[in-house]
Amino acid sequence: MGNNVTELEAGSRAAGASAGGNVPPIDAHRPPDIAPGFSAAGAPDELRALEAGLDELQSGHASARRDWGRVLLPLAAVVLLVLAWQLLVSLDLKRRDLVPGPLDVVASLGQLWAEGLVQESVLTSLQRGLAGFAVSVAVGTPLGLLLGQVRTLRRAAGPLISGLQVLPSVAWVPAAIIWFGLTDATAYFVVLMGAIPSIVNGLVAGIDQVPPQYRSVAKVLGASRLELALQVILPASLPGYVAGLKQGWAFSWRSLMAAEIIAVGGTMGYGLGSLLDQGRTLSDMGIVMSAVLIILGVGILIELLVFGPVERRLLQRRGLLAGSTR
Amino acid sequence: MSVLLENLGKRFEAGDAVLDGVNARIGRGEFVALLGASGCGKSTLLNIIASLDEPSSGALEVPADGAALMFQDPALYPWLTARGNVELALKLRGVGKAARRARAAELLDLVHLGGAGDKRPHELSGGMRQRVALARALSQDRQLLLMDEPFAALDAITRDLLHEELERIWRETGRTIVFVTHNVREAVRLGQRVLLLSSRPGRVVREWAVPAEVRADAAAAAALTGEITARLREEIRRHGK
Numbered sequence: 001m002g003n004n005v006t007e008l009e010a011g012s013r014a015a016g017a018s019a020g021g022n023v024p025p026i027d028a029h030r031p032p033d034i035a036p037g038f039s040a041a042g043a044p045d046e047l048r049a050l051e052a053g054l055d056e057l058q059s060g061h062a063s064a065r066r067d068w069g070r071v072l073l074p075l076a077a078v079v080l081l082v083l084a085w086q087l088l089v090s091l092d093l094k095r096r097d098l099v100p101g102p103l104d105v106v107a108s109l110g111q112l113w114a115e116g117l118v119q120e121s122v123l124t125s126l127q128r129g130l131a132g133f134a135v136s137v138a139v140g141t142p143l144g145l146l147l148g149q150v151r152t153l154r155r156a157a158g159p160l161i162s163g164l165q166v167l168p169s170v171a172w173v174p175a176a177i178i179w180f181g182l183t184d185a186t187a188y189f190v191v192l193m194g195a196i197p198s199i200v201n202g203l204v205a206g207i208d209q210v211p212p213q214y215r216s217v218a219k220v221l222g223a224s225r226l227e228l229a230l231q232v233i234l235p236a237s238l239p240g241y242v243a244g245l246k247q248g249w250a251f252s253w254r255s256l257m258a259a260e261i262i263a264v265g266g267t268m269g270y271g272l273g274s275l276l277d278q279g280r281t282l283s284d285m286g287i288v289m290s291a292v293l294i295i296l297g298v299g300i301l302i303e304l305l306v307f308g309p310v311e312r313r314l315l316q317r318r319g320l321l322a323g324s325t326r
Numbered sequence: 327m328s329v330l331l332e333n334l335g336k337r338f339e340a341g342d343a344v345l346d347g348v349n350a351r352i353g354r355g356e357f358v359a360l361l362g363a364s365g366c367g368k369s370t371l372l373n374i375i376a377s378l379d380e381p382s383s384g385a386l387e388v389p390a391d392g393a394a395l396m397f398q399d400p401a402l403y404p405w406l407t408a409r410g411n412v413e414l415a416l417k418l419r420g421v422g423k424a425a426r427r428a429r430a431a432e433l434l435d436l437v438h439l440g441g442a443g444d445k446r447p448h449e450l451s452g453g454m455r456q457r458v459a460l461a462r463a464l465s466q467d468r469q470l471l472l473m474d475e476p477f478a479a480l481d482a483i484t485r486d487l488l489h490e491e492l493e494r495i496w497r498e499t500g501r502t503i504v505f506v507t508h509n510v511r512e513a514v515r516l517g518q519r520v521l522l523l524s525s526r527p528g529r530v531v532r533e534w535a536v537p538a539e540v541r542a543d544a545a546a547a548a549a550l551t552g553e554i555t556a557r558l559r560e561e562i563r564r565h566g567k
Contacts, residue, residue, distance in 0.1 A: 047490055051438045054487060058451030106500060213401035219377070220395045221418045221466065312404045318404040319448025 100285050105293065108286030117275060122294060125256060125271035130183065132191030133252050137245065140196045143242075144203030145229055148237070154204070161197050161204075169194030169255035175264050182266020191260040196249035202244010206237030238314060246307045250299070257295060272298075328354040328470055328502040329375060334384035335527075336370055338535060344370050346527035348384070352504060354469065357496055359517030360506045361554070364522075365564050367528030368506045372472045375504065393470040398478050400459035402447040407459045409443035415465040433461040436495060453484035457491070464499065473505045477512070489515055510555045514547055520554060524561050532557055 084104050096104070112118045147154050147161070172193045176186040210233055218232045234241075234275035260273020268274070272295050279287030315321045334348040344367040352358050352439055373379035374386065376393045402411045412430040421429065437457040456476060461526050463471060477485045493516065496503055507513050513520045514536055522532045534554060540546040556563055 012380065047487070047494070048438050051487055054484060055439075055442070055451060055454055058484070059445075059449060059454065211401070213397070213399055214403065217397075217401045217403075218418070219378070221415045221462075223418045227418060232403065233416070238405065317446055319446065320500070 033114055047150050097285060100289055104286055107288045108284070109290040109293070112275075112287065112290055117270070118290075118294065120270050120276045121272045121291075122298065124269040125260065125273070126271075126298065128187050128271065129191065129249075129256050132188050132256065133195055133249055135188070136192055136195035136199055136248055136252060139192070140199030140244075140248065141203065141241075143196070144200040144207070144241070145234065147200060148204045148207030149225075149233065158204070161200050161266050164193070164197040165201050166234070169251065170262075172255075173259050176259070177263055182263050182268050184268065186263050186267070187256060187271075190255045191252040194255035195248035198248035199241075199244045202247060203237060203241045204231040207233055208238020209240060210236040239311075239318075239320070242307070242311055242314060246303075246311070249302065249307070253295075253299060253302075279297050328352050328356070328389060330387040330505070331375075332385045334371075334381050334516065335377070335384055336367065336374065336376065337382045343527040345374075345380075345381070345529070347529050348523075350530050352502060354502055355500050357493075357503045357505065357516060357518045359513035359520045360504060360523060360560065361508075361510060361513045361520055361527065362506075362523035363487060363508065363525050363558065366523040366525040368523060369474055370526065372474055372504070372506060375470075376472055389468065389470050391468055393466045393472045394463040394466040396459055396471070396473045396476050398461040398475045400447070400452075400455040401461075402455055402458055404447050405445050407446055408439060408450065408454075411447070412460055412461050412465050415462045419466065429465065430461075433465055434458075435497070436464070437461045439489065451481050451484070453488060456488065460492070460495070464495070464501075469502055471501045471503045473503065475506055475508065478508070485512075492516065505549075510551050510558060514551050514554065522554065522557060522561065525565060531561065 086102050089096075089099055093099075100108070109118070118202055124200060147157060169190050172190050173186070177190045180186045214232055214236050215228065218228050224234065256271070257273045257276070260268070260271040261277045262273075264274055264277050272291055276288060276291040276295075279285070312321065329350070329352040331348050331350045334345055335343055336345040337343045343523075345436050348371065360368060360371070370379065372395065374381050375388055376395050377388060378395075381455050402408075403414065406414060412433055413426050416426040416429055431440070431443065434440055437460055438455060439457055439461065442450065442454060447458070450458065459476070463473075480488065488514070490505075495501075505513075505516055517536055520534045520536060521530050522534075523529065524531045534550065536547075536550065540550055
C-alpha cells in the first residue's frame, strides 16, 4: 500500500455527499456486527456449503478411458490400403518391375535392412532433420515473439517472412551447393530456410489470436513488457505456435529429402534422399518404394509420437477438445 | 479518503465528452455502487481511477499504488489452473515462490475454492471462474478494488450467492470497493452508497445512502430501489428528446 494513502486518510475521514447535497455524511467504516441484507444463507459455513453444492451442480466432469478406436481405426485404414494395392498389382496391368506389389517391396526392404542401408539412411536424415529443426526453433521463437509484439518490426519484416514461407526451400539448394559445396552445411541451410519462416508465421498467427483481455489483465496485474511476452503472450499463443512447429517440421523434413536427392556425394552422408536417388539410378522400383515408405513412416511416427500427443494435451487442458474429431 | 474526484472530465480525440464534471469522494473501506445506463462512461471512469487512463480535465486523488480491477469477463488464463492464475498475479508482483503458494491457497480458500485449485478454467462454472478472478484481484493486495459489472453474465442464483460472498470478503479484508453496475437492485443490495451517473456526458447526478437498516428491511430496500429506478429512467428518457 502506498504511503500517501495513509496520509490522505489522516486528512479527512468522513465520506460525505457531493452531488446529491441532501445526503448525510456516512462513516466509511461500517460496523462489522451489522447483519447482511437479504441473507439467503445465515452462517458462513452455510454459505460455504451452499456454494459447494452449486459448484458441484454447475461444473462438468470429464471421464478418461482408453480409446482403442484411436489405434484400431488407422490400422484398419492402412490394411485396407495395402489390400487395394495388392489387388491392383495382381490384375497384372503393368510390368511387375515397374509396379511392385507390397510383398516385393517388403522383400526389398528386408534386403536393404540386411545391408544396413535402412538404419544408416534413417539415422543420418533424422539426425540432420532434428538438429536443423532444433536450431530453427531456437531462431524462430524469439523472432516470432519480437515480430508479434513490436509493430514496426512486424510491418517491416512480416511480408518478407510470409513470402519466404511460400518460396519452396528447395529453391535454395543450388545456392547452398555453390556456397557450401557438397557438405552437411548445405542440408542444414535448406532445412533452416524451410522451417524458420513456418515457425515464425505460426507463432505470429498465434499471437494475433490472443484475446485482448489477456493483455489488459496482464497490464492491470502489473506485468512488464518482457513478462507480458513470456508469461502471457507465449503460452496464450501456444496452439498457433505448435501448429507452426508442426508445419516447420514438415517443411524441414521435406526440403531435407529434396536436398539429399539433389546433393549427393562429397562429404554428404548417406541419407534417405540418397537412398531414393540410388534407387532411381539403379532403376530399382523396390528400393524407390522402400525409400518412399520409410520417409512416409518417419513422418507418421513423428506425428504420432510427438506432435499428436503434444497438441492433444494442449487443447485438452484448455478445454478446446470437446466436440472435435481429433 | 481513498478516492477523490473533482470536476473530472474526459474527452477522446474529436469526440463528445465522455465524462464531464464528475465529483465524488469515496472513503477508505467504503463500498460504493456506481449506477448508470449505457454510455455513462463507467469503464472510462474506472480506468482513470485505476491510473490506466488520464483525465482531460479536473483533478483526482487516488491511492499511490493504484487499484485492483475486475471485469465482467473473468479472463482467466486457460493454460493455468485456478491456483496458477492466482500465483501468476502474485509472481508479477514479485512475491517469492514459497510465499506465492501459501498466499494463493489462502486466497482461494477465502473465495471458498480451496478444493478447486487444481482445476482449469474450462472445468469451472461461471461463478467459480468469477471467484477465481476475485481471488486474483485480491492477490494484488491493493486497498482499492474496482469492479466493472463483474456479475452481469451470471445466472440469478449464482449472482445472489456472489453478492453475499463479496459482502463477506469486503468485511473480512476491509477493502474499498467501487462496484459498477446497470442493475439497481444489485446496487442497493451491495452499496453503502449508490451514485447515479448520467449518460453522455457522464456525471454524478444524484447519490443515495443505503443505511444498513434499509438493506436489512426488504420493504424499505424495495422502496429505495423504486425511487432510484424512477430517477434512472428519467435520466434515460432525457436522451429520447
